[in-house]
Amino acid sequence: MHPTKSGRWITQTVSSTYLSEAVAIWLRDLRSEFRTRYAVNSILMFALTTLVAVSFSIGSFRIEEAERPFLYAVLLWIILVFSALSGLSRSFVKEQETGTMDILKLSARPQAVFLGKLFFNLTMLGVLELIIVPAFILLMGYKIKFPGCFVAMMVTGGLGLGAGTTLVAAMIAQANTRGALFSALSFPLLLPLIITAIKGSERAAYGISAAGWPEIKIAAAYAVIMITVSLLLFPLIWEE
Amino acid sequence: MIYKILLSIWMSLIITAVFLYVEPATGFPGEVSRILFFHVPMAWVATLAFLLSMIASCVYLITRKVNADFLAQSSAELGFLFCFLATVTGSIFAKATWGSFWNWDPRETSIVMLLMIYGAYFVLRSAVPDHEKRRVFAGVYSILAFCTVPFLVFIVPRITTSLHPEDTLNPAKPGMDVKTLIFFLGSLCAYTGLFVWMLRLKVRVLRIMDKELNVKFKV
Numbered sequence: 001m002h003p004t005k006s007g008r009w010i011t012q013t014v015s016s017t018y019l020s021e022a023v024a025i026w027l028r029d030l031r032s033e034f035r036t037r038y039a040v041n042s043i044l045m046f047a048l049t050t051l052v053a054v055s056f057s058i059g060s061f062r063i064e065e066a067e068r069p070f071l072y073a074v075l076l077w078i079i080l081v082f083s084a085l086s087g088l089s090r091s092f093v094k095e096q097e098t099g100t101m102d103i104l105k106l107s108a109r110p111q112a113v114f115l116g117k118l119f120f121n122l123t124m125l126g127v128l129e130l131i132i133v134p135a136f137i138l139l140m141g142y143k144i145k146f147p148g149c150f151v152a153m154m155v156t157g158g159l160g161l162g163a164g165t166t167l168v169a170a171m172i173a174q175a176n177t178r179g180a181l182f183s184a185l186s187f188p189l190l191l192p193l194i195i196t197a198i199k200g201s202e203r204a205a206y207g208i209s210a211a212g213w214p215e216i217k218i219a220a221a222y223a224v225i226m227i228t229v230s231l232l233l234f235p236l237i238w239e240e
Numbered sequence: 241m242i243y244k245i246l247l248s249i250w251m252s253l254i255i256t257a258v259f260l261y262v263e264p265a266t267g268f269p270g271e272v273s274r275i276l277f278f279h280v281p282m283a284w285v286a287t288l289a290f291l292l293s294m295i296a297s298c299v300y301l302i303t304r305k306v307n308a309d310f311l312a313q314s315s316a317e318l319g320f321l322f323c324f325l326a327t328v329t330g331s332i333f334a335k336a337t338w339g340s341f342w343n344w345d346p347r348e349t350s351i352v353m354l355l356m357i358y359g360a361y362f363v364l365r366s367a368v369p370d371h372e373k374r375r376v377f378a379g380v381y382s383i384l385a386f387c388t389v390p391f392l393v394f395i396v397p398r399i400t401t402s403l404h405p406e407d408t409l410n411p412a413k414p415g416m417d418v419k420t421l422i423f424f425l426g427s428l429c430a431y432t433g434l435f436v437w438m439l440r441l442k443v444r445v446l447r448i449m450d451k452e453l454n455v456k457f458k459v
Contacts, residue, residue, distance in 0.1 A: 164388075167380070167384060168381075168384075171364070171377050171380065171381065172367075174368065174373060174377075175364070175367040175368045175377075176367055176368070176369055177367050181363065181364070181367050184359075184360050184363050185360045185363070185364055185381065187356065187360075188353060188356040188357040188359075188360050188385060188388075189357075189384060189385060189388050191353055191356070191388070191392070192353075192388050192391035192392050193391075195349075196391075218391070222388075222391060225387055226384075226387070226388075229383070229384060229387050230384070233380045233383060233384065236301060236376055236379075236380055237376060237377060237380055
């Protein structure tokens with residue numbers, strides 16, 4: 001009866017894949033973030049403040065040489081995790097506050113929304129790590145024997161952080177106490193990842209080689225499992 | 241009623257017997273090993289309760305039957321209680337044998353992780369005002385959290401070594417004599433029975449509260 005209308009409908013569903021929808025949401029979020037700079041500012045300021053506090057109170061010579069690889073790895077990951085927790089919930093809370101959540105529900109499939117938000121959070125984490133990790137290394141005099149493994153640990157650790165928190169962000173956006181709830185819910189989920197990431201960074205800094213770098217594999221496995229489970233569960237909380 | 245009476249007699253018998261009849265295991269100072277009859281059943285009930293809660297959450301997410309969510313919530317609350325008791329008794333045992341209440345043994349790490357996950361689960365439940373949404377979120381969170389548990393159970397012990405008396409006090413190993421084994425299994429049954437009784441009470445309370453609430457809203 002209505003060839004143009006039905007024709008358009010068919011071309012639309014065929015032409016837009018999950019990935020293209022996800023990328024569209026990702027680019028839209030990046031654009032709106034570029035205009036307001038709310039999430040990136042809050043994450044970076046939190047990270048810089050903690051970094052300055054740590055550097056001021058410990059400095060680069062207070063801890064003995066032998067202890068440094070381990071203690072610095074702990075400090076670095078504490079800074080990274082808590083800065084990430086201070087701002088990553090923004091991706092979904094923003095939709096709730098500006099009232100765009102319903103339109104987003106109508107215009108994209110749930111898995112695509114999840115992937116788009118995940119890409120956005122991973123971008124934020126990438127920016128955070130690119131700025132904070134070199135600053136930490138310079139300020140604290142962190143000597144790393146295996147830079148390649150250290151970088152791989154940072155990348156997989158960041159992936160895991162994004163994977164473990166995105167679904168929680170979607171849930172707390174619809175709850176009534178948002179700020180503290182995000183950290184409270186995410187932290188137990190992230191604990192295995194944090195333990196692994198600290199161990200891996202410590203090993204890269206010490207220069208102890210082990211067959212196959214188990215920590216990097218564990219962090220990557222964690223990220224894959226969390227993304228898969230989140231993709232399966234996300235439609236349940238999104239379509240409520 | 242009859243269940244309650246039988247359970248109370250059974251538990252009193254077991255508790256009296258493990259203190260007066262069973263000899264303490266060799267290789268442990270003094271009476272310390274008697275904690276086996278309390279600590280292990282508590283840990284077992286906590287595991288059972290969390291597993292049940294997880295399964296009930298899945299059932300709720302598939303069928304959307306409110307009763308499944310009542311079961312998931314009650315089971316999680318009781319699991320938390322037993323998990324806490326297992327932590328306390330384990331800590332007392334640690335003080336008596338290893339010399340400190342807490343030293344981040346892998347077992348201690350994973351039990352704290354469990355307490356934190358379910359602590360967060362209750363926080364989430366209290367933070368979502370809408371009933372339906374709260375049930376779905378709680379179910380989703382418990383499944384998500386369950387997926388991180390293998391990492392702690394299998395990976396953290398590989399990174400550090402455990403002091404937990406696995407071989408000396410494991411009922412599956414032939415190290416335990418018959419008398420101890422019988423009373424250990426009796427204690428396991430008693431605690432499981434206690435859990436079932438408490439669970440039924442808790443589910444009933446939730447069901448009545450839900451009914452009351454609905455009546456209030458209708459009037």
